[in-house]
Amino acid sequence: MKVLAFDGYACSILSYLILSTCTHHSVDSATPAVRNIPAMHRLGGVGLAAFERQQESQRSFATLSSELSKAQVDHLQTQLTQFRTALARFAKSHRDSIRRDPTFRHAFQRMCASIGVDPLAGPRQGGWWAELLGMGDWQYELGVQIVDVCVSTRERNGGLIELGELVRMVGKLRGVESGVITEEDVVQSIKTLQPLGAGYQMIDVGGGKKMVRSVMKELDDDQGVILAEAQAEGGRVVEEILVNRRGWTNERARAALENMLLRDGLCWLDAQDERHGRAYWVPSAMRWDE
Amino acid sequence: MQMELTPNTTPSGFLLPSIHAAPPFFTEQPTPSTQSLFADHWIRLILSYARHRRLFILRIEDAEGPGSDWDEILRNERINRRVLPSYLSSLIAVLVSKELAVYEPAKQTRSVLLLWRQPEEWAEALHVWATASGQLNTILTFYEITDPPIPSPLSGLPIPLLRKAINVLTRSGRAQIIGVADGEGVRLFSGTK
Numbered sequence: 001m002k003v004l005a006f007d008g009y010a011c012s013i014l015s016y017l018i019l020s021t022c023t024h025h026s027v028d029s030a031t032p033a034v035r036n037i038p039a040m041h042r043l044g045g046v047g048l049a050a051f052e053r054q055q056e057s058q059r060s061f062a063t064l065s066s067e068l069s070k071a072q073v074d075h076l077q078t079q080l081t082q083f084r085t086a087l088a089r090f091a092k093s094h095r096d097s098i099r100r101d102p103t104f105r106h107a108f109q110r111m112c113a114s115i116g117v118d119p120l121a122g123p124r125q126g127g128w129w130a131e132l133l134g135m136g137d138w139q140y141e142l143g144v145q146i147v148d149v150c151v152s153t154r155e156r157n158g159g160l161i162e163l164g165e166l167v168r169m170v171g172k173l174r175g176v177e178s179g180v181i182t183e184e185d186v187v188q189s190i191k192t193l194q195p196l197g198a199g200y201q202m203i204d205v206g207g208g209k210k211m212v213r214s215v216m217k218e219l220d221d222d223q224g225v226i227l228a229e230a231q232a233e234g235g236r237v238v239e240e241i242l243v244n245r246r247g248w249t250n251e252r253a254r255a256a257l258e259n260m261l262l263r264d265g266l267c268w269l270d271a272q273d274e275r276h277g278r279a280y281w282v283p284s285a286m287r288w289d290e
Numbered sequence: 291m292q293m294e295l296t297p298n299t300t301p302s303g304f305l306l307p308s309i310h311a312a313p314p315f316f317t318e319q320p321t322p323s324t325q326s327l328f329a330d331h332w333i334r335l336i337l338s339y340a341r342h343r344r345l346f347i348l349r350i351e352d353a354e355g356p357g358s359d360w361d362e363i364l365r366n367e368r369i370n371r372r373v374l375p376s377y378l379s380s381l382i383a384v385l386v387s388k389e390l391a392v393y394e395p396a397k398q399t400r401s402v403l404l405l406w407r408q409p410e411e412w413a414e415a416l417h418v419w420a421t422a423s424g425q426l427n428t429i430l431t432f433y434e435i436t437d438p439p440i441p442s443p444l445s446g447l448p449i450p451l452l453r454k455a456i457n458v459l460t461r462s463g464r465a466q467i468i469g470v471a472d473g474e475g476v477r478l479f480s481g482t483k
Contacts, residue, residue, distance in 0.1 A: 155327050236313075265321045268314035272371050281314045288308055289296040 102182045142189045145170045150214035157284040158266040159215030166212055222256040235286030238276045300362040304342045316371035329384045337406045339363050346448045349401040353378040413458035415443045420478045429475045
C-alpha cells in the first residue's frame with residue numbers, strides 16, 4: 001500500500017516539475033531575446049559605419065547572451081528551489097516511514113536516483129538525508145557499525161566477511177528497536193565509505209554470494225575461485241576440489257591455498273582432515289552460530 | 291560437507307564456544323596472527339573449564355589418549371578432532387608466559403599449575419574463610435585448609451598454590467608460617483585490612 005501511494009506521489013512530483021519547466025521557459029527567457037534583435041539585420045554593410053555597426057551588434061550579442069544565461073540560471077534556480085521544496089515537503093511528511101520501513105526507504109532512494117539526485121550529496125554535510133530527514137546521522141551510524149563489525153571480526157576472518165553475516169551482525173549490534181537493516185542499506189553505506197579510502201569493497205564470489213573486504217588487499221582470480229568453492233562447501237577447501245571442479249593442476253591448487261593461508265591469513269589449516277590430511281578453511285565462509 | 295558451527299554443552303554442563311566445533315581449531319596454525327587468536331581462545335577455554343571443574347593441574351599427557359579430566363575440551367568426538375600433545379605443549383608455554391600458569395613442579399615443562407585465580411585472590415579467599423569460620427589466631431595445618439570437614443572455596447587447593455596464597459598474606463602481616471608436628475601450619479591474623 002505504502003509503496004504504491006509513494007510511487008504515485010513520486011510521479012506527481014516529476015510531472016509537476018516537468019510542467020513548471022515548460023511554462024517558465026516560454027515566459028522568462030523568450031522575451032529579452034526579442035527586445036535585442038534589431039542590430040542583427042544589417043551585418044552586410046560597407047565602410048567605417050559598417051565596422052561600427054558590427055562592433056555595436058557584437059556588443060548587443062554579448063548583452064543578449066549574458067541576459068539569456070542569467071535568465072537560464074535564474075530559471076534553473078527557481079526550478080531547483082521548487083524541486084527542493086517539493087522533495088522536502090514529501091520527505092518531511094513521510095519521514096517516519098522512510099526511517100522505519102526499508103521498502104519505503106529504497107523506493108525513495110530509487111526516486112531520488114531516477115531524477116538524478118543523490119540523497120547523500122547535497123549542499124550541507126550529510127546531504128539531503130541530513131537536511132530533509134535528519135537521516136545523516138542514520139547513515140553515519142550505520143557506517144560506523146559496519147566498520148565496527150568488520151574490524152572486530154577481522155582477526156578471525158582475515159578482513160573478509162560474507163554480506164549476509166555482516167548484515168546479521170550489524171542488526172544484532174543495533175538491537176531490535178532501531179528497525180530492520182537490509183543488505184541494500186549496507187551496500188549503500190559501504191559505497192559512502194569508499195571516499196575514505198579504507199578499502200571497503202564488495203566482492204561478488206558467484207552463486208549470489210557477496211563478500212565485503214575490509215583490508216587493502218588485492219584478491220587475485222585464483223583466490224576468488226577458492227572463496228567461491230569455500231562458500232559452496234561451508235568453508236572447507238582441499239586441493240582435490242580445485243583440481244576436479246576447476247581443472248587446476250595440483251601445484252596451482254596447492255600454491256594458491258598456501259598463499260591464502262600463509263601470506264594473507266585468509267584461511268585456517270586443518271591438519272587432521274580424514275580424507276586429505278590437509279584441509280583449508282575459510283572462516284568468512286563458515287557458518288557460525290553464536 | 292554442510293555444517294553449522296554451534297555452541298555445545300558437555301555432559302559436565304560446560305558450554306563450549308562455537309569455535310570448538312571448527313576442525314582447524316585443533317591444529318596449531320602456521321600464520322602467527324591466526325595462531326595468536328587461536329591461543330587466546332584456547333587459554334580462555336582451558337581456564338574457564340578448569341574453574342568449572344575445579345581442575346588445577348594440566349599435563350601434556352592429558353592430550354595423549356582418552357580418559358583424562360580434560361577430554362571434554364581437548365577432544366571433540368563430534369568432528370573427530372583432538373589437540374595433539376605437541377600443540378598442548380605450546381599452549382602450555384603460552385599460559386606460562388602470560389602468568390596464567392606456573393610449571394609445577396619447577397624445572398620441567400610437562401605439567402603446570404593453573405592460576406584461574408591469581409594467588410592474591412586465593413589469599414583473600416583464605417582470609418575471608420578463616421575469618422568467617424572463626425579460625426583466626428589459631429594454628430591450622432595445610433591439610434585442615436585444603437580438606438576441611440565442611441567444603442569451602444579452598445577445598446582441593448593444591449599445596450603449592452596454598453603456599454603462594456599464604457605468602458601473599460605473610461607479606462601484609464596477616465599470616466605466619468609455623469612448623470607443626472607433621473609438617474607445616476599457618477596462623478592467620480585479622481590484620482589491618
